[in-house]
Amino acid sequence: MKRQFSRRKFLLYGGATLGTTMLLKACGSQPTPEAQSSASPTTSASPSSTIKVGILHSLSGTMAISEKTVVDAEQMAIDEINAAGGVLGMQIEAVVEDGASDWPTFAAKAKKLIEQDKVVTVFGCWTSASRKAVLPVFESEKNMLWYPVQYEGQECSKYVFYTGAVPNQQIEPAVTWLLKNKGKQFFLVGSDYVFPRTANTIIKGQLQAQGGTTVGEDYLPLGATEVTPIIAKIRAALPNGGVIFNTLNGDSNVAFFKQLKGSGITPDKWPVMSVSIAEQEVQSIGTSYLDGQYASWNYFMSIDSPANKKFVSDFQAKYGANRVTDDPMEAAYIAVYLWKQAVEKAGTASDLEKVRAAALGQSFNAPEGKVTLEDNHHLAKFVRIGEVQPSGQFSVVYASPNAVKPQPWSQFVASTKGYTCNWSLDRPDAGKFKMGST
Amino acid sequence: MLSVLLDTLFDGISIGSVLLLAALGLAIVFGLMGVINMAHGELMMIGAYTMYLVQNSFGGLGGVWFESYIFLALPTAFLVAALGGLMLERWVIRYLYGRPLETLLATWGVSLILQQFVRSVNWAMVIGLVLWGALILTGRLLVWPRWGNLPWMSRVWVIAAGALAWGVGALAGERFGLALEEPWFGAEGVDVNAPDWLQGGIPLGDFQLPASRLFIISLTSICLLGLYLFLQKSPWGLRIRAVTQNRSMSACLGIPTGTVDALTFALGSGLAGVAGCAVSLLGSVDPNLGQEYIVNTFMVVVVGGVGNLVGSVVAAMTIGILQDLFSSGILPLLLGDKNPLTGFFNFFATDSMAKVIVFALIIIFLQVRPAGMFPQKGRSVDA
Numbered sequence: 001m002k003r004q005f006s007r008r009k010f011l012l013y014g015g016a017t018l019g020t021t022m023l024l025k026a027c028g029s030q031p032t033p034e035a036q037s038s039a040s041p042t043t044s045a046s047p048s049s050t051i052k053v054g055i056l057h058s059l060s061g062t063m064a065i066s067e068k069t070v071v072d073a074e075q076m077a078i079d080e081i082n083a084a085g086g087v088l089g090m091q092i093e094a095v096v097e098d099g100a101s102d103w104p105t106f107a108a109k110a111k112k113l114i115e116q117d118k119v120v121t122v123f124g125c126w127t128s129a130s131r132k133a134v135l136p137v138f139e140s141e142k143n144m145l146w147y148p149v150q151y152e153g154q155e156c157s158k159y160v161f162y163t164g165a166v167p168n169q170q171i172e173p174a175v176t177w178l179l180k181n182k183g184k185q186f187f188l189v190g191s192d193y194v195f196p197r198t199a200n201t202i203i204k205g206q207l208q209a210q211g212g213t214t215v216g217e218d219y220l221p222l223g224a225t226e227v228t229p230i231i232a233k234i235r236a237a238l239p240n241g242g243v244i245f246n247t248l249n250g251d252s253n254v255a256f257f258k259q260l261k262g263s264g265i266t267p268d269k270w271p272v273m274s275v276s277i278a279e280q281e282v283q284s285i286g287t288s289y290l291d292g293q294y295a296s297w298n299y300f301m302s303i304d305s306p307a308n309k310k311f312v313s314d315f316q317a318k319y320g321a322n323r324v325t326d327d328p329m330e331a332a333y334i335a336v337y338l339w340k341q342a343v344e345k346a347g348t349a350s351d352l353e354k355v356r357a358a359a360l361g362q363s364f365n366a367p368e369g370k371v372t373l374e375d376n377h378h379l380a381k382f383v384r385i386g387e388v389q390p391s392g393q394f395s396v397v398y399a400s401p402n403a404v405k406p407q408p409w410s411q412f413v414a415s416t417k418g419y420t421c422n423w424s425l426d427r428p429d430a431g432k433f434k435m436g437s438t
Numbered sequence: 439m440l441s442v443l444l445d446t447l448f449d450g451i452s453i454g455s456v457l458l459l460a461a462l463g464l465a466i467v468f469g470l471m472g473v474i475n476m477a478h479g480e481l482m483m484i485g486a487y488t489m490y491l492v493q494n495s496f497g498g499l500g501g502v503w504f505e506s507y508i509f510l511a512l513p514t515a516f517l518v519a520a521l522g523g524l525m526l527e528r529w530v531i532r533y534l535y536g537r538p539l540e541t542l543l544a545t546w547g548v549s550l551i552l553q554q555f556v557r558s559v560n561w562a563m564v565i566g567l568v569l570w571g572a573l574i575l576t577g578r579l580l581v582w583p584r585w586g587n588l589p590w591m592s593r594v595w596v597i598a599a600g601a602l603a604w605g606v607g608a609l610a611g612e613r614f615g616l617a618l619e620e621p622w623f624g625a626e627g628v629d630v631n632a633p634d635w636l637q638g639g640i641p642l643g644d645f646q647l648p649a650s651r652l653f654i655i656s657l658t659s660i661c662l663l664g665l666y667l668f669l670q671k672s673p674w675g676l677r678i679r680a681v682t683q684n685r686s687m688s689a690c691l692g693i694p695t696g697t698v699d700a701l702t703f704a705l706g707s708g709l710a711g712v713a714g715c716a717v718s719l720l721g722s723v724d725p726n727l728g729q730e731y732i733v734n735t736f737m738v739v740v741v742g743g744v745g746n747l748v749g750s751v752v753a754a755m756t757i758g759i760l761q762d763l764f765s766s767g768i769l770p771l772l773l774g775d776k777n778p779l780t781g782f783f784n785f786f787a788t789d790s791m792a793k794v795i796v797f798a799l800i801i802i803f804l805q806v807r808p809a810g811m812f813p814q815k816g817r818s819v820d821a
Contacts, residue, residue, distance in 0.1 A: 065625055065724055286631040
């Protein structure tokens with residue numbers, strides 16, 4: 001009797017301990033790179049000789065798929081800077097927080113980073129919803145956010161630097177290229193949140209202005225995988241072929257492309273242009289489903305330049321040879337270096353007004369080419385359109401000859417037409433004012 | 439017009455069959471055993487990852503191997519998920535029968551552990567876990583029997599072994615770096631490429647029937663038929679039904695209820711694994727896969743009526759067809775522009791809004807029939 005009892009207990013305790021251990025180990029494995037980065041080159045560094053920065057991305061939940069890779073890129077940039085002697089002679093210490101794909105959590109963690117950890121800047125966010133959630137925090141704390149992902153524009157905050165593309169550097173050139181090369185009839189598919197809805201408003205405005213038509217528009221909830229009804233609508237709206245413009249984000253893309261192929265909607269008659277599918281996503285969707293489809297970005301892993309070759313080989317050496325690099329990762333990498341240059345020019349990391357002023361006009365020889373931070377807190381970037389190859393890489397079918405200047409306020413939306421943003425001017429409405437007005 | 443209607447019907451049935459396949463395992467576990475298993479979705483995820491592993495080991499051989507790996511993946515996924523379910527039942531749920539709230543919380547915890555396990559599993563972690571298991575086994579077989587009157591020593595042993603194993607795993611990871619510390623799967627999704635014949639479709643008039651959908655519909659039918667035959671015709675099926683109807687009487691009559699519980703749970707979990715394989719043909723394979731299906735599967739079982747397979751079938755098909763009917767915008771098309779209802783249905787003709795109206799209809803339905811479409815009858819219902 002006694003023995004049986006203890007065995008039963010043992011199994012219970014054993015099971016519980018096993019579970020806890022796995023959980024702890026799982027949680028414990030994430031901050032490791034951070035620990036390494038802060039401890040590696042100068043172990044004797046006293047607390048006063050480090051600069052604390054925050055990294056705020058989703059490490060769990062539906063967005064972890066994408067955001068984890070951006071954290072890797074940011075940490076690589078920080079490690080590189082630390083190995084080269086740090087900033088102003090000080091090492092950078094990264095405090096990593098998990099936004100958990102939940103927008104209120106992002107706001108709470110941003111507050112925690114600024115108030116408790118006293119970070120001088122935060123690199124973070126992926127979805128526009130999370131950026132909109134943390135924006136009030138950064139504005140009231142007067143802190144600094146570096147946002148690394150292409151987004152819908154229509155925003156220009158003094159407290160945010162945007163290193164991803166705005167619509168005129170990604171979506172608008174893609175629509176122009178499609179109208180010229182692929183067809184005039186567009187079906188718009190997107191996830192149901194702020195980025196796709198705003199992007200589609202811009203696309204509809206642009207199509208109207210440039211002679212295209214929108215034959216349909218539909219949205220899927222984030223994470224939804226049942227796309228049968230949307231495919232039925234596409235078949236009905238575009239019976240003889242046409243362009244599908246895809247602003248789906250996250251897992252829904254996998255479902256969309258897998259089922260698109262099954263329904264016989266192939267890229268020869270129905271080319272799909274995506275703005276959220278990069279090398280990382282191609283890998284997890286499977287190239288056989290994407291072969292011949294298009295994507296518009298500023299950076300592709302296949303770009304043939306010395307800066308990019310070094311970026312790719314460094315990244316693979318650090319995280320594994322089967323890893324890929326993509327546009328948001330490159331933008332995040334740029335963000336860390338631009339911040340470092342701004343701090344060095346300002347001579348201080350903690351006087352954020354000075355850092356902000358010093359950041360304007362900074363250039364960086366990025367993997368995509370030489371990018372410059374403009375007065376509207378956005379980057380002048382190169383625009384590229386790529387076609388998916390069976391290898392999973394993109395072949396570039398269009399590249400802008402020069403870096404395209406960012407226009408955060410869309411010129412194809414009636415309510416923002418003619419507006420611009422310039423934080424080098426000392427005026428109360430510098431974030432949004434009519435062009436030419438004083 | 440007829441072809442449009444048939445098309446909609448086919449789409450609705452294909453949505454429904456995915457729902458049904460995912461809910462089938464839960465219909466057994468929740469419906470027959472009354473266990474609220476929040477980790478059901480994660481068992482599906484395990485099935486999908488098994489498919490990925492089978493694809494990588496056999497699909498790489500190319501040719502016939504790649505074309506047919508799915509037939510090997512399905513039984514493998516069934517076995518792996520059934521084994522996972524068996525461990526879950528033996529180590530966790532067995533102690534919580536009759537305590538639905540605790541079961542719910544415990545299985546939810548297990549689901550989180552499984553998700554995070556898939557994200558971070560690497561060789562260093564596996565080395566640690568295997569070492570820990572080996573140490574515990576050694577302790578149980580060789581050391582503990584000698585301690586006799588000191589049962590608490592075994593707990594110390596387990597904890598100490600855990601610490602040692604953790605240390606060895608961490609040290610090995612530190613020493614060999616990426617080779618051991620690179621995650622097997624990672625937080626990102628993995629690519630499951632269906633064989634070529636499942637990627638295309640069968641052209642039919644001006645549209646094409648997706649082969650993956652046809653495959654899932656037939657797979658669902660086969661699973662359903664197999665399950666029916668097992669429950670109705672086999673001796674173990676008879677025992678399962680007996681335990682479901684009256685546990686204490688079955689025990690009195692000599693049915694080993696513990697074994698029946700384990701078997702039922704393993705069967706339900708195995709079906710979840712098969713469902714995981716199937717949905718990997720349609721969507722992404724990532725650690726969150728289970729989360730996307732868990733709500734829908736519970737919905738199907740609740741609407742259908744607990745303890746009844748027919749209910750789940752009817753509920754899944756009804757929900758699938760309704761969802762497609764609303765969101766594909768077919769209703770306004772049929773009603774024409776003049777009908778006053780057209781505006782109403784147009785408003786609900788997007789995917790998100792269709793979900794809203796389907797959920798609203800389910801809530802209304804459950805107000806009328808709280809026990810679902812086919813409620814269980816008899817004296818033992820409340821037991």
